[in-house]
Amino acid sequence: MNLPKGIESILIDKETIESKVTELANIIDNNYKDIETPLVVIGLLKGSFIFMSDLVKQMQTPLQVDFMIASSYGDSMENTEVSIIKDIETHISGRHVLIVEDIIDTGITLTKIENILSNRNPKSMKICTLLNKPSRRTSEVNIDFNGFDIDDHFVGGMGLDYAQKYRNLPYIGVVKNEKL
Numbered sequence: 001m002n003l004p005k006g007i008e009s010i011l012i013d014k015e016t017i018e019s020k021v022t023e024l025a026n027i028i029d030n031n032y033k034d035i036e037t038p039l040v041v042i043g044l045l046k047g048s049f050i051f052m053s054d055l056v057k058q059m060q061t062p063l064q065v066d067f068m069i070a071s072s073y074g075d076s077m078e079n080t081e082v083s084i085i086k087d088i089e090t091h092i093s094g095r096h097v098l099i100v101e102d103i104i105d106t107g108i109t110l111t112k113i114e115n116i117l118s119n120r121n122p123k124s125m126k127i128c129t130l131l132n133k134p135s136r137r138t139s140e141v142n143i144d145f146n147g148f149d150i151d152d153h154f155v156g157g158m159g160l161d162y163a164q165k166y167r168n169l170p171y172i173g174v175v176k177n178e179k180l
């Protein structure tokens, strides 16, 4: 397969991702099978847009969706300061909340989002991520539903970008590090 310029290899292919998303949707449905009010699924944009839509299409749990826009990487490969550009519109007090991320890397973004949302007293709050990079963690995060643990590569595709590129790739690819 011809890879885009800037992508050196495929780390996780499309088929492997698709079966993982189905598996996660089943596990999550099972977790919320006795839920009494619709689950509030909150996607952190932009990165989560593909994973979250693939995931909710496979889920049977009654749910509603909302989005927050948080940005910390900008055009770089390092986390700078997390800024919240858009908040959710849903009142989550007393509601079951599932936060959906594309990747948890240092954990800084999610820690900030968890602090903001837990202050609003949800009935429960769980975390689902497609990718997890445990070796880079500086801020502890408890992940409830995890797709794949990956090594310390900067990756793109399935919503993830480097300088806004590669989000539409249907696989997870390793981004070439031009500084090497």
Ligand SMILES: O=P(O)(O)OC[C@H]1O[C@H](OP(=O)(O)OP(=O)(O)O)[C@H](O)[C@@H]1O
Binding pocket: 044, 045, 046, 047, 048, 070, 071, 072, 073, 074, 079, 101, 102, 103, 104, 105, 106, 107, 108, 109, 110, 160, 161
């Ligand atoms: O665990 P961390 O080190 O905080 O990194 C993870 C966050 O970084 C990325 O977002 P980014 O700031 O690139 O915004 P984007 O979703 O618009 O790409 C990614 O989508 C996560 O939200």
Ligand code: HPA
Binding pocket: 073, 103, 105, 106, 153, 154, 155, 156, 160, 161, 162
């Ligand atoms: O590896 C990554 N790729 C894209 N965005 C990211 N944000 C944190 N880590 C990454």
Ligand SMILES: [Mg+2]
Binding pocket: 047, 073, 074, 160, 161, 162
């Ligand atoms: Mg990004």
